[in-house]
Structure formats: structure tokens, C-alpha cells
Amino acid sequence: MVEQPDSGAGPAGAGDAAEALDRPLPEGVRRRVVALVSDAFGGLTVNELPTQLRQYARFTPTRRAKFAGNAMAAALEGDPLFRQRIGERLRESQPELTGALETGTPPAAADPVDVAAAAYVLRPAGWVKLVAAAGEEAQRADAERADEESRRELERLREELDRLKAGTRAETERLRTELDAARKEAESLHRKLRSAQSDVKRGEAAVRRTSAEAEAAKAEAHAQVSAAESEARRLKARLGEAEAAVEAGRRASREGRSIEDMRVRLLLDTVLDAASGLRRELALPPVSLHPADTVDAVEPGRMTPKDIAARALSETDPALLDQLLALPQVHLLVDGYNVTKTGYPTMPLEKQRLRLLGGLAMLAAQTGAEITCVFDGAELAAPVLLAPPRGVRVLFSKPGVTADELIRQLVRAEPPGRPVVVVSTDREVADGVAKAGARPVPSAMLLKRLSRV
Secondary structure (H helix, E strand, O other): OOOOOOHHHHHHHHHHHHOOOOOOOOHHHHHHHHHHHHHHHOOOOOOOOOHHHHHHOOOOHHHHHHHOHHHHHHHHHHOHHHHHHHHHHHHHHOHHHHHHHHOOOOOOOOOHHHHHHHHHHHOOOOHHHHHHHHHHHHHHHHHHHHHHHHHHHHHHHHHHHHHHHHHHHHHHHHHHHHHHHHHHHHHHHHHHHHHHHHHHHHHHHHHHHHHHHHHHHHHHHHHHHHHHHHHHHHHHHHHHHHHHHHHHHHHHHHHHHHHHHHHHHHHHHHHHHHHHHHHHHHOOOOOOOOHHHHOOOEOOOOOOOOOOOOOOOOOOOOHHHHHHHOOOOOEEEEEHHHHHHHHOOOOOHHHHHHHHHHHHHHHHHHHOOEEEEEEOOOOOOOOOOOOOOOOEEEEEOOOOOOHHHHHHHHHHHOOOOOOEEEEOOOHHHHHHHHHOOOEEEOHHHHHHHHOOO
């Protein structure tokens, strides 16, 4: 059952009958009215609410204002009883403001929008003027804010213009400086061009003089050739006489050669017997340890080497490597990762090592040379499961020692005079071992040689 308005609604009803808005509510006033209704909404029972608003009874004030704003505004305008109930809740929450409005003296310090929103709900005498005044005040505030924003934007644009002007002046000055420098350079180039033209003219004159001198030298050479041919004929005759004399001397020396051969053979037998006696006297044990075995390094199976950079040189003829490996007691030192990263850098490190060591094992079997392959183990962090192939010594550098340093130690460990060949494209390594007496060769040479194994 819908309640009827009581006697307290008399002034508001009179105001409604006497006054009406001739334009829509200002947006700011409308939002404030919806907020007032939403706040007062919760103080009403479901039966006290208009039918169309009962579905929003359990909403929070914020959600109610968001989703039921239009419905509440329409109910407030078209339902005097609902407006009266909202007015009662407003009087309870803001007694000072509502009391001032009903006496016709709204507080001067109050927000015009709040005053207009309360007047729209309570509908006292003159409420239309209050709403219109609030709208004008809001428009004036919006205009002032727009003016302030325009002023700030203008100031910003002026500052930006000043910066652009300063930048333009600096750029102009820089371009002027560059232009002056270009002019000076052009003048210098013109002077150099004139000097070069003078040099060309002098060169042409020198060419003409040289041509004349060449013609004279050619004539002189022709004369010297004729004289040389005559001298050659004379020397050829003397050579024939000398050959005849040498042949006669050979015939004469054949008779005494057998005595000299006997003396040489006797001296050689004496030297060999002395060497055999010295070996028995010293009783030296058989050689089971090589100098490279004395260098302190990490053997395979202890740690895993990390990658090192490789700098490949141009390929060369591997026939030179065959000649070097044919030297007696030659020791071949291989910078392992330097070779693998030159030949097959995309493979995993383990497969790089296995491929290189397999090729070196076949090379050792073919040449019989002592071969040592060195890998960088300065950053080993895990065991390396690796069985060195037959005929190849495999070493990893210790933590804190690079493969380059280990190769230099191996070279220094060899006795003077022993042929040592170092395979590496690292220029620093090559220069270092060359100073120590070893022969450096590029990695590409070994790779080409291994491709024929």
C-alpha cells in the first residue's frame, strides 16, 4: 500500500506548483542530486521505494549511483512522495543546509552545487534560481579551469618555442661552423690539387728524361751484350781446357782414393766403438718419459673445458706440414679448441674433441711423430669422460692457466735443437712459440691435412 504525503510536504508542493525548470539540470548539479538520492536510498524500506527502484535496494551507494542514476533522477522528478522521503533523509543528514534553504537564506560559504542539489530535492521558494545559479557557477568554474589550462598550455608552448628557437640558433651556429670548416677544407684541397698538378707535370718531365735514359741504357746494354758474348766464347774455350785438366786430375786421384776411403772408414768405426763404450759406461736407462710429460696440467677425466675464441687464418698448403712431420724426433703441439673452432665450430665441444683426436690418432699412426693436444681447462667445472687415443697425449690446462700458457710451457720444456711444431691461429701464441724456437703453423693447414687422412 503506497503512503500518502503528510502535511510536511506543503511548502515543497507549493514550490513545485509555482516554479519549474526551463532547461535540463546542469551536469554537476545532476551528479550531486543522484549522489544525495543514492545516500538517502538506504534509509528507506523496500515498500517506501518506487517500484522501478526496488531492484537496486541491496546495491551499495556507489553501484546504485552508477547503475540506477537515471532511474533515481526520473523517480525524484516524477514521484513527489519519493522526493518528500528523500527530503526528510536530507534534513536529517544536513539540517543546517536544509534549514537555511527553507528559511530562504542559503549559506554564502556553501558550495553552490550542494545548495542547488538540496534545493532541487526540497523545492523551497526560489529553488529554480538556485539551480540556475549553480549551473552558471559551474559553467564559470569550468570556463576558469579551461582558461587556466589554456594559459598553462600557452606558457608551455611559449617555453617549447623558446627551446626550439634556442635549438635552431645552436643548430644554425653549428652549421655555420661546419660550413666555414668545409670552405677551409675546400681551399686546402684546391691548394693540394694545384700542387698535385705541378707534381704530375714534373713527373711527366721525369718520365720523358727516364725514357731517353732508358734508350741510351738499352743501346749501352746491347753493346755490353755483344762484348759479353765474345767474352763467353772465350771463357767457354777456357772451360773446355779446364775440364780436360780436371779429367786428367781425376784419373790421377783415383789411384790414391782407396787409401783415403780406408782412413775415413777406420775413423768412423773408432767413433762408433767409442759411442757404444760410452753407452755401456753410463748405463743410461731406456727413455720412457718425454719432456712434455713433466709439465703440470689437468689430465682428461677431471674437469670439463669451456669454449675459447678462435681466429682463423687463411688456408695454406698441407705439404709443408708433411715436411715438418718428417723431421726426426719432431713434436707436434696442437691448440685443440683453436683448431676445432676453425674447422667445425657449430658442433658441441665433446664432438669437436672426439673428431679432432680421432684425426690426430690416424696422423700419429701414419707419421710416427709425438703429438700432444692441449685444450683450455681454465674454467673446468665437471669431469670430462675422455680416453686419449693411441699415440696422442691429451692435456687440459689447470684452473687459472690458459691453454696458450700451457703450450708455451711445453715448448720451453723441450731441449734446444729438437724440432717442435705448434698448430694455432692465435697470433700471440704463434709469436711466443716462434721466439722460443718452435715452428708455428695455422690451424687451417692441419685441418686440410686431416681431411686427407
